[in-house]
Amino acid sequence: MTEIPQIITRKARPSAVASQKFAFTVEMVRATKNTYIRDYRNNAWQAFEALPIPTPQEEAWRRTDLRALQAGSFKLAETEIYQKLPTPPEDLLQPMTGDTHGGQVLLLPGGKQCKLDPELASLGVIFTDLQTAENEYPHLLEKILGKIVRPGEGKFAALAGALAQSGVFLYVPPNVQIDQPLQSLLWGPGVGLAHLSHILVYLEEGAEVTYVHESSSPTEPSGQTMHAGIVEIYVGPAANLRFVELQSWGEHVWNFTHERARVDRDGNLDWIFGAIGSRLTKNFSELDLVGQGSHGRMSGFYFTDHDQHLDHDTQQNHRAAHTTSDLLFKGALLGNSRSVWQGMIYVAPGADKTDGYQANRNLVLSPNARADSIPGLEILADDVRCTHGATVGKIDQDQVFYLLSRGIPRLEAERLIVEGFFDPIMQRIPFEGVRQRFQRAIHEKMASYSS
């Protein structure tokens, strides 16, 4: 009797999840004298061990698939390994917010450099890396560490909480107003490394500062690198923070962040996101308006190409009356790239007279690119005003023809339209340097698009 060959009609879905396991161990949790910080780290480690790598079965991860993440390949950076890796390009170290900066923290794999204007230091301002803060200002660090983002919120938050080697601590004492912007750069070159970061910003009552933080690396042709980070921000009563976050990770970097900003009574936060890099990003950003009369604005831009996948999950929580929030995220997509924006406005019971707004606009430039836009409202108070809007569109060919008819070549015409599309976000960025950086990214990405 002849054997009937087996007919395979469908390949099994890769069940990498079962074999996906990080190689980190409990010995990597850094020792510290402060018991609060020690407990925080140990709890974070336990949460990391207990939580599974997220799968698309979880609502927040439905559109972002981690099966291709080579979890076991990542190692922590050894001390001073940065000396063997590419150094950051000069233009990333230039102040983007004016001629000078009041302070700069450079975070390198296994190393760091910190500078702060002595005048600011004499006023009690702290702007330093995480390890220095831990050794020198543990009691100030206790005021915020783990208080705003809990390590148990997710696998990657737990990982960063337990093992973060790099980080920034910014503390501004009451009523200190800093004119010169502060700047930090997290430089994460290499392959097979896990860059774990923890950014902490604490503004006391009436304090005021502008802070620009960028995460960046070159693109490596093969292999993966991972970044997991926590950002915890507290804006005290009547304090004023402008926070600009840029990510230009190499296109081999898998990037995960959990970020939350808590804004107290009459405080004000102007939060700007710019994303052009990474292979995959999952970013949770939450605005927590806890004090009456507090205000927060979130402005985001992203521009993706090739196989990039950027997922921004935003939440605006109105937990007190008379709070206002305003979110605008705009993105353009090329190649086979994909973006996800998932937004939620939550209004707590009793948080009356609040005004919440969210909008996400996408320009899909390539037939193989895709943008998902999912707004959401959950309102448990009666007297509120909340509005939202979401659009996904293509370049309008009538606009292109109009520009062509003025002698502008097609590529330039399309670039002009894309730049115009982003202009409302650019208007929200008061720094010429940041605008120029993004304009340059548009030029570069559009140029590769034509060829």
Next chain:
Amino acid sequence: MSELVIRGLHVKIEDKEILKGVDLTIRQGEVHAIMGPNGTGKSTLAYTLMGHPAYEVTEGEVCFKGQNILELEPDERARLGLFLAFQYPVAIPGVTVANFLRTAVNAQRRALNPEDKGIPIPEFRKLLKEKMELLKMDHTFAGRYLNEGFSGGEKKRAEILQMATLKPEIAILDETDSGLDIDALRIVSEGVNALRGPDLGVLVITHYQRILNYIKPDFVHVMMDGRIVESGGPDLALHLEEHGYDWVREKIENGVAS
């Protein structure tokens, strides 16, 4: 001297033939007007000359500066010296009038000299200011987003501003008078008249005779059913104003009958 020569032009859109053999020559220094009832193909002619992709040329040629421009992209036609003032100018959100016009001027300069570094900003500002004054436009206009939230009159003035800045050799004005009140019409017409001269040929496409009181044509043509059926001097426009188009229609029908 440049001339735009249209010979036996047939154009269809979505399988419907709109232009059925148009012949017309426009030289620099001349002002031509094409008049005719709605739906006779006047705007189709304008868009086809500029190269809109929706219009398919099935027969004929359009020569300009020794080239059959039907083979050129719209931007190449523009850089050769052709200009279209749109009936419905398109809004480009987020792009200022100044930024847009500087990009267009630089594209033009680069076409002449690939090494060109672009017009210096002070020189461009001066140029734009001068042209805006010509059109009685407020200086804040330069910083506004192109055509976004513009009134009907502002849009048409912006078209003429572009024409004044780009200095074409042949300009087509597609129903530039539509939607304008008499003041706006006068300003726009004065702008066009200020640009008139031996270096500019103009084709005014209009439904109404009114604009021709301000922009005096050298030649008037009547278009009907996709063809130019009658040509004459400025008095043809006045005659049409008085007697309408019926007599032309009758003339054609009789012509066909006989």
